[in-house]
Amino acid sequence: MFAVYSRCCSSLGTFINRRTPHRLWRAWSSHTHEKMPCSDVTEAAAVSPAKRSRPDHGFVLKFAKLTENATTPSRGSSKAAGYDLYSAYDYSIGPMDKAIVKTDIQIAVPPGFYGRVAPRSGLAAKHFIDVGAGVVDEDYRGNVGVVLFNFSKETFEVKKGDRVAQLVCEKICYPDLVELETLDETERGSGGFGSTGRN
Structure with a gap:
């Protein structure tokens, strides 16, 4: 296996000795761990159930x-x-x-x-x-x-x-107050205080 690995690397112009594969393995391993989404899973698992169930609406009283x-x-x-x-x-x-x-x-x-x-x-x-x-x-x-x-x-x-x-x-909304001469007419008009029924 080592001979095959050495021949492959030699064809690329890389000098191989017995310690090189270990260094390459460490470099590949660290690079792979950076790319893997394990950190996301760990962070999600670290969140307490109380925080996960809390609604994320941003409102605080x-x-x-x-x-x-x-x-x-x-x-x-x-x-x-x-x-x-x-x-x-x-x-x-x-x-x-x-x-x-x-x-x-x-x-x-x-x-x-x-x-x-x-x-x-x-x-x-x-x-x-x-x-x-x-x-x-x-x-x-x-x-x-x-x-x-x-x-x-x-x-x-x-x-x-x-x-x-x-x-x-x-x-609540905070509307601006605007005074008009008249308001638009509606079907109900000024009816109120029980005008729409007996109760």
């Missing part, structure tokens, strides 16, 4: 705790629309009354989004508790407060650490 009373927002499931917001203090809300419940967190929604503070279905169905004034602007950096309305006939108690609302990030 940032938050900071203002006091030690704050609770980290959480979601009930991976596909839940909103992050639960927690009260930082105790409150008593009388019948047909309201209160601004502080969460002691500040948030920074992704660019082009706003935060909508929405009611929790459990509070609405079981205790007649609703949420009002639920818009957190993209540039707001204050304490996120939740306006709770108590439409029941009993005083509603809020304890520190209770879930009081949920924060949903929604896409």
